[in-house]
Amino acid sequence: xxxxxxxxxxxxxxxxxxxxxxxxxxxxxxxxxxxxxxxxxxxxxxxxxxxxxxxxxxxxxxxxxxxxxxxxxxxxxxxxxxxxxxxxxxxxxxxxxxxxxxxxxxxxxxxxxxx
Amino acid sequence: xxxxxxxxxxxxxxxxxxxxxxxxxxxxxxxxxxxxxxxxxxxxxxxxxxxxxxxxxxxxxxxxxxxxxxxxxxxxxxxxxxxxxxxxxxxxxxxxxxxxxxxxxxxxxxxxxx
Numbered sequence: 001x002x003x004x005x006x007x008x009x010x011x012x013x014x015x016x017x018x019x020x021x022x023x024x025x026x027x028x029x030x031x032x033x034x035x036x037x038x039x040x041x042x043x044x045x046x047x048x049x050x051x052x053x054x055x056x057x058x059x060x061x062x063x064x065x066x067x068x069x070x071x072x073x074x075x076x077x078x079x080x081x082x083x084x085x086x087x088x089x090x091x092x093x094x095x096x097x098x099x100x101x102x103x104x105x106x107x108x109x110x111x112x113x114x115x
Numbered sequence: 116x117x118x119x120x121x122x123x124x125x126x127x128x129x130x131x132x133x134x135x136x137x138x139x140x141x142x143x144x145x146x147x148x149x150x151x152x153x154x155x156x157x158x159x160x161x162x163x164x165x166x167x168x169x170x171x172x173x174x175x176x177x178x179x180x181x182x183x184x185x186x187x188x189x190x191x192x193x194x195x196x197x198x199x200x201x202x203x204x205x206x207x208x209x210x211x212x213x214x215x216x217x218x219x220x221x222x223x224x225x226x227x228x229x
Contacts, residue, residue, distance in 0.1 A: 004158070033216065042202060042219030043159065056214035091158050098215050100147045100166075100206065106158030 004107035006092050012113045013082045021077045021110045025094030034077050035091040082114045119203045124224040133190040135223050137203030140184040150188045152199040193227045200224050
């Protein structure tokens with residue numbers, strides 16, 4: 001596609017519920033990132049994929065957060081037993097290659113509200 | 116990755132140049148400077164990046180000081196649509212974990228005034 005597509009655009013979950021957030025990167029893009037953005041803050045790194053390999057998951061806040069990219073294209077971020085502090089916008093970004101001269105294209109994000 | 120310091124907010128009159136400063140005094144030799152902006156309810160948008168030399172594209176110019184400890188993003192003729200949060204980011208060519216990731220700060224909230 002022309003851009004990075006994320007779905008759903010908005011998600012309301014009851015505390016304790018599991019959620020799955022989807023990211024469709026630009027076709028052929030090798031690198032894929034997930035970021036979490038709290039209200040009024042800059043995005044914070046969660047995890048990074050190079051093709052299907054998850055090379056860095058140091059930003060995942062707890063073991064309730066899990067991400068996958070099984071075929072090196074679409075990625076899913078799963079949050080188990082959601083808590084109120086998980087409320088945020090979750091952004092996905094992709095880049096053609098991992099090098100420093102390749103800018104990232106971000107999706108519009110999924111706004112998760114845990115009630 | 117080197118940390119960056121930006122003013123919290125700035126105003127600019129429509130049609131005038133907007134000059135957004137960024138301090139990155141601990142930047143190392145292999146770290147690039149990137150600028151992104153985020154318009155309300157959208158994801159960040161790439162603007163420009165550079166290593167040592169000044170850079171210009173259709174959106175903006177990036178001026179990096181000779182010692183690389185600071186830079187300025189210039190929007191030559193600001194419009195109302197340029198109202199956004201602007202992030203200055205430095206990132207190593209390659210981290211020890213093999214990741215190329217951005218560390219965002221809180222950015223500069225630019226308001227373009229009519």
